[in-house]
Amino acid sequence: MIAFVGLVIAVIGLIHFYLWKRLVRDAFRPGRLRRAGGVLAILLAVLVPATMIGTRTADLRWLAWPGFLWIALMFYLLVTLAALEIPRLAVSLWIRKRGKGTAPATTAGAGNPAELAPMAAEGASPASGSPVGALSTGTDLRADSAASGEPLGDVTPPGIERRLLLARGAAIFAGLTAAGITGYGVRTALGPPQLDRFQFPLAKLPRAMDGTRLAVVSDIHLGPLTGVRHAARIVELINSVDADLVCIVGDLVDGSVAELGRFAAPLADIRARRGAYFVTGNHEYYSGYQEWVTEVARLGVRPLRNERLEIEGLDLAGVNDIGGADFGDGPDLRRALGDRDTSRPVVLMAHQPLVARDAAPFGVDLQVSGHTHGGQMAPFNLLVKLEQPVVSGYGEVDGVPVYVTNGAGFWGPPVRVGAPPQVTLIELRTP
Incomplete structure (x- = not known):
C-alpha cells in the first residue's frame, strides 16, 4: 500500500x-x-x-x-x-x-x-x-x-x-x-441525464412479457458536489418512461447515510409496475454499505443481495459488487443463480461488467452493469478498456450479453467528455 x-x-x-x-x-x-x-x-x-x-x-x-x-x-x-x-x-x-x-x-x-x-x-x-x-x-x-x-x-x-x-x-x-x-x-x-433506448431480443421470454421495459441506472454518486436536485432529476426521467422494472446497479453514494441521506430521499418517489431494485457497487463499501442497504430498502427500493426473484415469466438476479469481497460481502453467483430453472430467462444485475466472465457458466441471458461511466473523460475510456471488457453500450463477454450504461452521475471531477450522463431504457422483446 x-x-x-x-x-x-x-x-x-x-x-x-x-x-x-x-x-x-x-x-x-x-x-x-x-x-x-x-x-x-x-x-x-x-x-x-x-x-x-x-x-x-x-x-x-x-x-x-x-x-x-x-x-x-x-x-x-x-x-x-x-x-x-x-x-x-x-x-x-x-x-x-x-x-x-x-x-x-x-x-x-x-x-x-x-x-x-x-x-x-x-x-x-x-x-x-x-x-x-x-x-x-x-x-x-x-x-x-x-x-x-x-x-x-x-x-x-x-x-x-x-x-x-x-x-x-x-x-x-x-x-x-x-x-x-x-x-x-x-x-x-x-446537466440532465440523457435517455438511452435499447431493444434486446431475450430468448425464452414469454409472449405475455414481450415489451417489458427495464430502466437501468448506475453510478449516481450522490456526494458533496451533487445536492438534492441530482437524484430528483434522475427519478423524474425514470418515471417519465413508465418502466416495468427499475434496476439501480451500484455506486449510488459517496458518503455516509448521515451525510447524504437527504440527497437520496427522492428515490422514494420512483414508480415502476414491478418494483425497483438495487445492488451494491464498490463505492458503497467505502461509504458504510450496511447502513445504505437498510436506507435504500426504507426508501422502497429492494436490495438484491446475491439473490434472485421470479417476476412472472422472468427471473431477476442481483449480486454484490466484487469490491465487497474485502469486507466479507462479495458476489456469490452460485447462491444467486445455481438452483434456478434454466427454462426461464434471467437478467443479472451486477455493478461491474467483468462479472459476466464468472456468470457465463450459469447461462445468464442478459447482464446489466455500470461502473465504467463510459470512460467519463475521453480519452480516459481507452484506459478503462484495459480493465473492463465493455466500456459503454452493448457487448458480449464469454457469450454473455452485457449492456453497460454510462451512469447518471460522476466521480471525482464534475466533468464528462464523450460520455454524457444517462439512464438506459431496455425493452425486452420475444424473438
Whole structure:
C-alpha cells in the first residue's frame, strides 16, 4: 500500500514538473513570473492528493470544487501538450535548420569575424563602447543592460526568440483548449441525464412479457458536489418512461447515510409496475454499505443481495459488487443463480461488467452493469478498456450479453467528455 501511494505521488509530481516545464519554464525568461509559476506548480501538485484524501472528511470538503476542477484541467493540459510534442519537435528542428542555413546580416564592426579581427588587433577596448568590446564580452553588455533597465533584445539570437514564441503559442493553445474542454465537461456532467433506448431480443421470454421495459441506472454518486436536485432529476426521467422494472446497479453514494441521506430521499418517489431494485457497487463499501442497504430498502427500493426473484415469466438476479469481497460481502453467483430453472430467462444485475466472465457458466441471458461511466473523460475510456471488457453500450463477454450504461452521475471531477450522463431504457422483446 505504501509503495502504491508513493508511486501515485511520484506520478503526480512528474506530471506537474512536465506542465511547469512546458507552460512556465519554456514560455518565460528567468524572473519573477517564472518563479511564481514554479511556486504555483508545487501548490497545485500538493492540491491533488489533498483533494483525493481530504474530501473524505467533512472538514476538508471545501477542497472538492477547486481540487477536482484542477484535476480535470491538469488531465486535459497533459493530453493537449502531449499531442503537441511532435509538431513542436518538427517546428523546433525547422527553426534550428533555418538558423544554421542563413547568416544574419552584418555591418562593418558589427559581428563579421573577418572585420572584427583587425579592429581587435588595433586594441579596441570593451570599455570604449565599440562593437568589438560589446561582442567580445557578453557579460559586460548584460551588466550594462541590467544597469540601464533596457532589454537585451538586440543580442538575443533570432532562433531563441522563435523558440520562445513557439513555446508561448503552445502554452496558450494548450491552456485555452484544456479550459474549453473542461468547461464543456462541467456543463455536461451537471446537466440532465440523457435517455438511452435499447431493444434486446431475450430468448425464452414469454409472449405475455414481450415489451417489458427495464430502466437501468448506475453510478449516481450522490456526494458533496451533487445536492438534492441530482437524484430528483434522475427519478423524474425514470418515471417519465413508465418502466416495468427499475434496476439501480451500484455506486449510488459517496458518503455516509448521515451525510447524504437527504440527497437520496427522492428515490422514494420512483414508480415502476414491478418494483425497483438495487445492488451494491464498490463505492458503497467505502461509504458504510450496511447502513445504505437498510436506507435504500426504507426508501422502497429492494436490495438484491446475491439473490434472485421470479417476476412472472422472468427471473431477476442481483449480486454484490466484487469490491465487497474485502469486507466479507462479495458476489456469490452460485447462491444467486445455481438452483434456478434454466427454462426461464434471467437478467443479472451486477455493478461491474467483468462479472459476466464468472456468470457465463450459469447461462445468464442478459447482464446489466455500470461502473465504467463510459470512460467519463475521453480519452480516459481507452484506459478503462484495459480493465473492463465493455466500456459503454452493448457487448458480449464469454457469450454473455452485457449492456453497460454510462451512469447518471460522476466521480471525482464534475466533468464528462464523450460520455454524457444517462439512464438506459431496455425493452425486452420475444424473438
